Amino acid sequence: MxxxxxxxxxxxxxxxxxxxxxxxxxxxxxxxxxxxLCALGGVGLSRASTFFLAPAPAAILRDWLPVVITxxxxxxxGQFFTGxxxxxxxxxxxxxxxxxxxxxxxxxxxxxxARLSMEWAYFLxxxxxxxxxxxxxxxxxxxxxxxxxxxxxxxTYICYAITPFFPALPPRSLVEGSxxxxxxxxxxxxxxxxxxxxQAISFPSAxxxxxxxxxxxxxxxxxxxxxIFLAISFWIAVAAVAGGYHYAIDVVLGAAVSAAVYLVxxxxxxxxxxxxAPAITFVPLL
Numbered sequence: 001m002x003x004x005x006x007x008x009x010x011x012x013x014x015x016x017x018x019x020x021x022x023x024x025x026x027x028x029x030x031x032x033x034x035x036x037l038c039a040l041g042g043v044g045l046s047r048a049s050t051f052f053l054a055p056a057p058a059a060i061l062r063d064w065l066p067v068v069i070t071x072x073x074x075x076x077x078g079q080f081f082t083g084x085x086x087x088x089x090x091x092x093x094x095x096x097x098x099x100x101x102x103x104x105x106x107x108x109x110x111x112x113x114a115r116l117s118m119e120w121a122y123f124l125x126x127x128x129x130x131x132x133x134x135x136x137x138x139x140x141x142x143x144x145x146x147x148x149x150x151x152x153x154x155x156t157y158i159c160y161a162i163t164p165f166f167p168a169l170p171p172r173s174l175v176e177g178s179x180x181x182x183x184x185x186x187x188x189x190x191x192x193x194x195x196x197x198x199q200a201i202s203f204p205s206a207x208x209x210x211x212x213x214x215x216x217x218x219x220x221x222x223x224x225x226x227x228i229f230l231a232i233s234f235w236i237a238v239a240a241v242a243g244g245y246h247y248a249i250d251v252v253l254g255a256a257v258s259a260a261v262y263l264v265x266x267x268x269x270x271x272x273x274x275x276x277a278p279a280i281t282f283v284p285l286l
Contacts, residue, residue, distance in 0.1 A: 002062060003274045004149035005043045008069045011157045012039035015076040028079040035076045042069045063145040066153065067130050071196070073160045074206065078198025080164035089168045092201075092247040096171065099241075099248035118239035119185035125207040125236050126192070132214035132229060139222045146275045151265060152213040155258040159206040166203035172244030189243070205246045205254030208237050212258040220266075 001009075016036035019029045046065045049058040124131075129152055136142055211233040219226020237255060240246040246254075264270060 001043070001047055002146050004066050004146055004153060005046060007150070007153045007157065008066060009040050009043040011073050012036040012076065015073055019079070024080065032076045032079045035072050039069050039072045063133065063142060066149050070129070070153065070156065073157060074198065074202070077160045077163045078200065081167050081198055081200045083167065084169045084200070085167050088166055089174065092168055092249060093171070093174070095249040096247050115242065116183060116185060118235060118242055119183060119189055121232060121235035122189055122239040122243055122245060123185065124232055125211050128211045128229065128232060128236070129214045132218045135218050135222055135225045135229070139225070141221050144221055148214070148217045150270070150275070151217040151262055152210055155209040155213045155261045156206050158257050159202055159204045159209045159254055162204065163202045168201050168203065170201045170245055171247055201246060201250055203250050204257055205240060205250040207246070208233070208240060208251050208254035209258040211236050212255050213261065216258065216262045
């Protein structure tokens with residue numbers, strides 16, 4: 001099995017086991033366990049594809065199937081959220097005020113155009129991961145797909161693993177009138193969150209971690225495209241705070257986790273034997 005498949009299947013199972021070791025309702029435990037079975041089914045389908053598909057289509061399916069499975073652990077961790085912790089929310093709000101004070105000297109105010117661009121940037125936190133893999137495909141670098149998923153999944157799942165210990169609502173839910181959608185892009189983002197969100201923050205921000213992880217991977221192998229991805233990731237991070245989707249410390253820590261995983265990998269502390277053939281090198285091609 002590929003490293004990405006071990007990560008996704010193993011993490012989903014670990015969360016399922018944890019659900020039976022902590023105080024949770026039976027319904028929540030079974031929901032988490034059924035989601036784990038879905039993840040394992042996806043991983044199993046990916047692995048089994050090598051037996052009923054030609055080598056090339058099977059390899060492509062295994063490259064792309066993690067896109068579908070990635071959110072399952074997010075929904076699993078959401079089942080641990082039974083209510084917000086007011087002390088944690090107060091601490092997070094205080095951190096926001098500290099960051100705001102830190103940057104107040106710039107006297108930088110966001111105009112209508114900037115806020116609109118941030119809403120669209122935040123929307124990109126959903127497609128940026130498959131777009132990053134698509135960029136590698138377009139550059140003829142799909143052989144690095146397993147490395148790509150390692151740099152995306154590890155920081156993202158670290159954030160998911162920490163999230164249950166910091167039960168809190170996002171800042172937009174705590175400020176009266178913040179739910180008012182003044183633009184179509186804002187309404188779109190809120191609609192997506194209403195449908196697919198766990199209705200709590202991920203701490204650290206998994207959105208920022210996954211976006212930056214994808215961007216760093218693309219930048220490593222395809223620098224020209226990577227710079228564009230890094231710029232988008234930066235604006236996603238800014239949008240997450242300015243739009244009330246995340247607290248500032250969520251975003252900073254999410255970026256720090258992703259950067260740390262990338263630096264550990266770049267320092268060759270992760271054995272190249274973990275990744276699928278052909279042999280993976282740590283030297284940029286472009």
